[in-house]
Amino acid sequence: LNPNQGAAAAEPCALCPRLCRHVCPVASAGLEAATPTAIAGAIVDAGRGLLSSDLLAQALDLCVNCGGCAAFCHIQRPLPALIRAARASPGPLAAPLGPAGSDPWVAVTSDARPWGDALGRRLRATVEVVPALPEHGLDGPGADAWCAAVSAAFAPALGRGARLVLADGGSARVLRAAGVPFTWLHEILEVPVEAGCSCDPSRAARCCGALGPLAGARPDVAARMGRRALRHPQGRTWGDVACASHLRRLGADVDDIIDRLIAEEGA
Ligand code: SF4
Numbered sequence: 001l002n003p004n005q006g007a008a009a010a011e012p013c014a015l016c017p018r019l020c021r022h023v024c025p026v027a028s029a030g031l032e033a034a035t036p037t038a039i040a041g042a043i044v045d046a047g048r049g050l051l052s053s054d055l056l057a058q059a060l061d062l063c064v065n066c067g068g069c070a071a072f073c074h075i076q077r078p079l080p081a082l083i084r085a086a087r088a089s090p091g092p093l094a095a096p097l098g099p100a101g102s103d104p105w106v107a108v109t110s111d112a113r114p115w116g117d118a119l120g121r122r123l124r125a126t127v128e129v130v131p132a133l134p135e136h137g138l139d140g141p142g143a144d145a146w147c148a149a150v151s152a153a154f155a156p157a158l159g160r161g162a163r164l165v166l167a168d169g170g171s172a173r174v175l176r177a178a179g180v181p182f183t184w185l186h187e188i189l190e191v192p193v194e195a196g197c198s199c200d201p202s203r204a205a206r207c208c209g210a211l212g213p214l215a216g217a218r219p220d221v222a223a224r225m226g227r228r229a230l231r232h233p234q235g236r237t238w239g240d241v242a243c244a245s246h247l248r249r250l251g252a253d254v255d256d257i258i259d260r261l262i263a264e265e266g267a
Pocket residue numbers: 012013014016017018019020021036037069070072073074075076077079
């Protein structure tokens with residue numbers, strides 16, 4: 001961790017009377033320790049040597065990187081970026097990034113399910129498959145360099161007119177941060193999707209807990225958020241496969257866009 005990273009910049013949020021608490025999906029699930037103000041306070045305390053790196057890490061894990069606080073903030077404080085910067089750097093990320101061939105479509109995978117061939121049959125085109133882009137690449141001081149590497153890796157394909165398709169919000173956030181355009185799989189399939197916050201960041205306050213490090217680090221909190229999200233009427237198909245997977249684990253009957261493609265086109 002980088003306990004001094006962003007401590008001064010986080011002070012306005014640490015002193016703020018929790019003005020953005022209501023847009024934070026984690027705090028809204030009833031966890032006062034997860035308010036943006038509380039997390040900013042942890043960054044400030046760690047910078048002053050008043051909080052251990054372990055406790056700082058626990059506080060940082062309570063943010064799902066939804067961006068809701070920064071979007072709401074009337075004084076434009078970049079708290080999500082400060083939280084990401086204060087997290088541990090993931091170290092070198094796996095290469096290679098980006099497509100190697102000349103196919104007109106590029107599918108960014110989400111998990112072990114092979115949907116590149118199915119997408120190719122649907123599009124009647126060849127599709128190159130590349131690995132998912134881990135969201136934790138946006139954490140730590142190496143984030144800018146990693147975004148530059150992602151941008152450079154995809155530039156040749158974009159330059160020859162290739163289109164990127166993806167189905168998970170983690171890769172979407174990385175590509176957005178790197179300035180790389182992409183298309184959602186559900187848009188290609190013309191499936192009406194109840195947009196999750198990864199598809200539509202303006203809906204960040206409704207995050208079901210699947211995003212960021214939270215689901216792995218604090219499954220109890222993520223489950224509470226998921227149950228809260230399920231209390232609101234939703235469509236059967238969610239925009240992000242991470243959301244669908246998370247909500248299915250909670251017993252919800254929701255469709256997954258990759259399963260739908262494979263069912264329609266074959267594996
Ligand atoms: S992001 Fe803005 S509204 Fe939220 S805690 Fe920081 S200063 Fe307050």
